[in-house]
Amino acid sequence: MKQVAAVINGESIQTRNTVAVLDPSSGEVIAETPDCGPAEIDLAVSAARRASHQWRKVAVADRARILRRFAQLIERDRDDLGHLEALQTGKPLRQARRDAELTARYFDFYASAVETHYGSSIPLNADTMIFTQWEPHGVTAHVIPWNYPMQIFARTIAPALAMGNCCVLKPAEEAPLTALRLASLALEAGLPAGALNVVTGYGETAGAALTGHSDIDHISFTGSVEVGRTIARAAANRVIPVTLELGGKSPNIVFADADMERAVPGVVNAILQMAGQTCSAGSRLLVHESVHDILVERIQQAFANVTIGPALSDLTLGPLISQAQRSRVLSFLDEARGNGAKIVAGGSALNGGVFGEGFFLQPTLIDDVDPDSPLGQEEVFGPVLAVTRFRDIDEAVQFANGTDYGLVAGVWTRDLSTAHRMIREVLAGQVFVNTYGASGGVELPFGGFKRSGYGREKGAEGLRSFAQIKTGVVAL
Ligand code: NAP
Numbered sequence: 001m002k003q004v005a006a007v008i009n010g011e012s013i014q015t016r017n018t019v020a021v022l023d024p025s026s027g028e029v030i031a032e033t034p035d036c037g038p039a040e041i042d043l044a045v046s047a048a049r050r051a052s053h054q055w056r057k058v059a060v061a062d063r064a065r066i067l068r069r070f071a072q073l074i075e076r077d078r079d080d081l082g083h084l085e086a087l088q089t090g091k092p093l094r095q096a097r098r099d100a101e102l103t104a105r106y107f108d109f110y111a112s113a114v115e116t117h118y119g120s121s122i123p124l125n126a127d128t129m130i131f132t133q134w135e136p137h138g139v140t141a142h143v144i145p146w147n148y149p150m151q152i153f154a155r156t157i158a159p160a161l162a163m164g165n166c167c168v169l170k171p172a173e174e175a176p177l178t179a180l181r182l183a184s185l186a187l188e189a190g191l192p193a194g195a196l197n198v199v200t201g202y203g204e205t206a207g208a209a210l211t212g213h214s215d216i217d218h219i220s221f222t223g224s225v226e227v228g229r230t231i232a233r234a235a236a237n238r239v240i241p242v243t244l245e246l247g248g249k250s251p252n253i254v255f256a257d258a259d260m261e262r263a264v265p266g267v268v269n270a271i272l273q274m275a276g277q278t279c280s281a282g283s284r285l286l287v288h289e290s291v292h293d294i295l296v297e298r299i300q301q302a303f304a305n306v307t308i309g310p311a312l313s314d315l316t317l318g319p320l321i322s323q324a325q326r327s328r329v330l331s332f333l334d335e336a337r338g339n340g341a342k343i344v345a346g347g348s349a350l351n352g353g354v355f356g357e358g359f360f361l362q363p364t365l366i367d368d369v370d371p372d373s374p375l376g377q378e379e380v381f382g383p384v385l386a387v388t389r390f391r392d393i394d395e396a397v398q399f400a401n402g403t404d405y406g407l408v409a410g411v412w413t414r415d416l417s418t419a420h421r422m423i424r425e426v427l428a429g430q431v432f433v434n435t436y437g438a439s440g441g442v443e444l445p446f447g448g449f450k451r452s453g454y455g456r457e458k459g460a461e462g463l464r465s466f467a468q469i470k471t472g473v474v475a476l
């Protein structure tokens with residue numbers, strides 16, 4: 001079995017106990033990673049603290065140069081990184097390779113963004129010189145989920161390092177391998193030892209020890225609402241800032257005048273990418289009653305044509321991340337059947353043959369979902385699309401905003417006024433019209449309304465989460 005080490009202060013660190021990493025396409029163990037606890041977290045945080053005294057003083061151009069070199073190394077190793085990401089997450093190979101490209105893009109983008117990230121001067125009066133400057137927090141803690149390990153690593157680490165912070169990251173126990181590989185590449189790029197540490201292990205132990213550590217200055221968390229609450233409490237105890245990127249129950253809203261040639265593939269891809277295990281998955285389809293039947297029929301056809309198989313065979317749909325996740329999704333389907341919803345496509349686990357012991361599930365379409373039922377309200381995190389019809393734009397807005405979440409939304413219409421009205425009225429961090437997602441969207445500020453979280457990552461906005469502003473006042 002392959003033993004992979006944590007990266008602390010530029011060194012490989014092992015622990016006596018380990019955590020197994022499975023290939024969800026086969027159910028087989030592919031690696032063992034360290035089961036870090038408070039001792040390793042302490043080492044990592046103190047390494048980051050020591051490094052931060054130097055790193056914050058490195059000239060912006062030199063920091064940017066190292067980040068650009070890091071981006072080049074990620075591009076050089078794109079195929080290896082993509083292969084590893086596909087293996088540990090179950091996502092189709094070409095999606096994983098694309099994730100590697102986006103990972104490189106984050107480091108390029110933030111290298112450039114930080115070089116033009118200036119403070120301002122404030123013209124109070126003739127006798128005073130006032131200016132603002134951005135300063136790093138110091139040591140930043142990062143806890144990330146298993147669905148997009150490389151992309152989320154990059155979107156949180158790139159701006160943090162660019163602003164002069166030093167980082168300790170804990171990936172999810174299910175998919176820690178690419179984060180560890182990236183930490184080694186960062187050293188090869190010339191990042192000082194200790195500036196970026198990756199500690200593995202369980203959330204309740206490694207994650208809790210990191211987010212509860214007395215010497216961190218900021219937390220960036222991406223994951224579920226439930227764990228987000230725990231982390232926000234840990235941050236509140238020590239009065240440090242936290243960015244929460246949490247879950248979603250995002251709607252695709254299809255009006256009667258929508259261009260179905262665009263809407264059908266848009267809606268299908270929004271729920272099948274990463275087998276629906278995406279925070280911004282378009283997991284609810286709100287459709288005008290006049291086009292309901294035709295749209296449902298076309299999605300049924302599209303689902304019937306989806307190719308399903310192991311990540312490395314690079315088809316459209318891979319497995320879910322774990323047996324536990326598949327059971328959770330299936331329990332939503334049982335509940336929906338009991339609530340009078342109609343399963344019009346899929347609905348079952350897939351086993352045997354090419355599916356072997358992997359955690360596969362059919363793409364599933366459920367019609368006439370009560371918007372107030374669990375399937376209409378809760379994040380399922382699987383390839384399951386819940387359909388609800390609406391009568392008019394007011395009802396569409398009411399249903400769209402009728403959950404606790406507000407991460408993203410898609411609107412499909414040819415009418416300019418409907419499009420803009422929806423952008424204004426839907427409570428979500430990103431609203432797309434006649435498209436969904438933005439191929440990674442490195443440049444676009446991203447984050448939640450309501451329980452989808454607070455703070456923003458991505459885009460130039462993302463730099464601000466990793467810096468604090470200081471005002472200097474000089475009497476002349
Ligand atoms: P999760 O269960 O909340 O776990 C996220 C991370 O938190 C993992 O690294 C986990 O470690 C760690 N963790 C668990 N308990 C902890 C604790 N008590 N203290 C500190 N850390 C702890 O989420 P997940 O199952 O990995 O990912 C799925 C969720 O992430 C979904 O809700 C999804 O919507 C959300 N998500 C949001 C975004 C976004 O940008 N808004 C993006 C992707 C995913 P272990 O797993 O190792 O225990």
Ligand code: MG
Nearest residue numbers: 172173174203
């Ligand atoms: Mg987990």
